[in-house]
Amino acid sequence: MTESNFGYEKINDKEHSSRVRDVFNKVANKYDFMNDVMSLGMQRLWKKTFINNIKSHTSEDLNVVDLAGGTGDIGFRFLKKFPKNNFVNIVDINQEMLKEGEKISSTINLSEKCNFICSQGESISLADSYADILTISFGIRNVSNREKCLEECFRILKPGGIFMCMEFSLPNDILLRNLYDAWSYGLIPKFGKLIVGEEEPYKYLVDSIRTFPSPEEFNDMIMDAGFKKTTIKQLSGNIVCIYRAEKI
Numbered sequence: 001m002t003e004s005n006f007g008y009e010k011i012n013d014k015e016h017s018s019r020v021r022d023v024f025n026k027v028a029n030k031y032d033f034m035n036d037v038m039s040l041g042m043q044r045l046w047k048k049t050f051i052n053n054i055k056s057h058t059s060e061d062l063n064v065v066d067l068a069g070g071t072g073d074i075g076f077r078f079l080k081k082f083p084k085n086n087f088v089n090i091v092d093i094n095q096e097m098l099k100e101g102e103k104i105s106s107t108i109n110l111s112e113k114c115n116f117i118c119s120q121g122e123s124i125s126l127a128d129s130y131a132d133i134l135t136i137s138f139g140i141r142n143v144s145n146r147e148k149c150l151e152e153c154f155r156i157l158k159p160g161g162i163f164m165c166m167e168f169s170l171p172n173d174i175l176l177r178n179l180y181d182a183w184s185y186g187l188i189p190k191f192g193k194l195i196v197g198e199e200e201p202y203k204y205l206v207d208s209i210r211t212f213p214s215p216e217e218f219n220d221m222i223m224d225a226g227f228k229k230t231t232i233k234q235l236s237g238n239i240v241c242i243y244r245a246e247k248i
């Protein structure tokens with residue numbers, strides 16, 4: 001069995017999956033609110049930019065998969081921007097996150113246009129060449145076997161399909177990096193304790209950003225999975241990167 005980083009700790013993939021599931025079980029009911037707190041509201045802007053960068057040749061009759069979709073935020077944003085005859089499958093390993101998403105989908109009248117699937121990113125329960133677009137936002141860094149997950153993304157996309165991934169990175173500028181470290185190590189776990197009653201899941205989330213590959217390394221992994229036409233867009237001084245690629 002392969003090993004992966006849980007924060008700075010190296011553990012086997014089975015234990016990794018179960019500990020990641022535990023992290024998101026603990027935060028599910030306050031997940032969206034905490035995202036706003038941790039990012040000082042910037043997550044909304046990043047997600048808007050992410051959706052704007054999808055650039056598909058058509059905006060209707062699309063099968064979309066939002067992998068590691070959690071409470072469905074990206075899927076809902078997609079459906080609001082492209083309302084015509086599109087269907088989104090929100091796929092996640094964590095049933096608690098999906099349950100929150102299902103509740104939200106009915107309050108915003110989108111339950112007819114989406115489906116919630118509990119499945120692992122390393123073995124997605126969808127057919128080959130099913131999807132026109134696959135999104136994964138702030139999810140890939142939590143996946144135990146990223147290579148396998150990228151291969152699965154490639155498998156379920158149609159030829160011509162678009163892969164879009166957004167993930168945290170680290171600021172290049174030294175001043176911004178110092179501020180970012182002070183904020184993320186000093187304050188985020190404290191907010192976690194105050195708002196969710198848990199500090200540990202937020203320590204993991206902060207550490208996992210530090211152990212994620214550099215944008216160039218991750219871009220190579222995307223290409224190794226078979227994708228072409230890869231691009232990287234850096235946001236907010238490289239705090240976040242958007243990766244776009246195509247299955248030719």
Ligand SMILES: C[S@@+](CC[C@H](N)C(=O)[O-])C[C@H]1O[C@@H](n2cnc3c(N)ncnc32)[C@H](O)[C@@H]1O
Pocket residue numbers: 017020021024067068069070071072073074091092093094097119120121122136137138139142143144
């Ligand atoms: C930080 S949340 C991101 C949620 C949402 N995409 C967003 O942008 O707000 C990460 C999600 O990845 C999910 N996840 C972690 N490992 C996974 C795996 N191996 N397969 C599928 N989902 C996974 C977690 O359950 C969690 O819901």
